[in-house]
Amino acid sequence: MPILPRIGISQCLLGDNVRYDGGHKLDSVLIETLGQQVEWVPVCPEVEIGLGTPREPMHLVGDHHAPRLITLNTRMDHTDAMTRFAQQRVRELEALNLSGFVFKSASPSCGIRQVPLFNTQGIDTHDGVGLFARTLMEHFPEMPVEEESLLHDPQVLKDFLERVFDYRKTR
Numbered sequence: 717m718p719i720l721p722r723i724g725i726s727q728c729l730l731g732d733n734v735r736y737d738g739g740h741k742l743d744s745v746l747i748e749t750l751g752q753q754v755e756w757v758p759v760c761p762e763v764e765i766g767l768g769t770p771r772e773p774m775h776l777v778g779d780h781h782a783p784r785l786i787t788l789n790t791r792m793d794h795t796d797a798m799t800r801f802a803q804q805r806v807r808e809l810e811a812l813n814l815s816g817f818v819f820k821s822a823s824p825s826c827g828i829r830q831v832p833l834f835n836t837q838g839i840d841t842h843d844g845v846g847l848f849a850r851t852l853m854e855h856f857p858e859m860p861v862e863e864e865s866l867l868h869d870p871q872v873l874k875d876f877l878e879r880v881f882d883y884r885k886t887r
């Protein structure tokens with residue numbers, strides 16, 4: 717068991733330039749607040765399936781329960797690659813004894829709620845779940861997970877940390 721709880725994190729939140737636009741989404745408040753208390757385990761699903769940085773952006777299309785991950789302009793479908801990757805990556809993460817995961821909100825790969833999802837009429841129903849995040853949550857149904865945006869609320873952050881330490885005790 718590691719000394720500090722290991723928390724998976726969407727890698728762009730750590731300030732690494734892995735986003736589709738070549739940039740990052742460093743969350744300095746979160747990193748400074750939690751940085752001394754946890755060991756981060758970064759994951760960028762889109763880079764790890766072999767897409768470059770920068771890359772064409774993508775979004776979720778179709779049904780809430782089985783959406784497709786499609787690029788915006790060339791309509792490339794990355795669903796199968798992302799699904800295969802996610803199933804393998806969660807098994808690797810299992811060996812690291814993660815105690816939680818912090819996801820980037822609104823991402824078609826990493827978001828855990830209200831991710832843009834376009835139906836057959838092209839209307840955004842805002843009820844998608846990122847494909848990697850979905851697989852991870854199904855694989856670790858008891859593991860505490862949260863999006864970075866909500867963790868800016870001190871009470872949500874406190875609750876998340878308590879759940880992380882409680883979960884860790886059960887491992």
Ligand code: SF4
Pocket residue numbers: 725726727728729734735736759760761762763820823825826
């Ligand atoms: S949201 Fe997820 S897939 Fe997108 S850049 Fe961040 S870590 Fe990578």
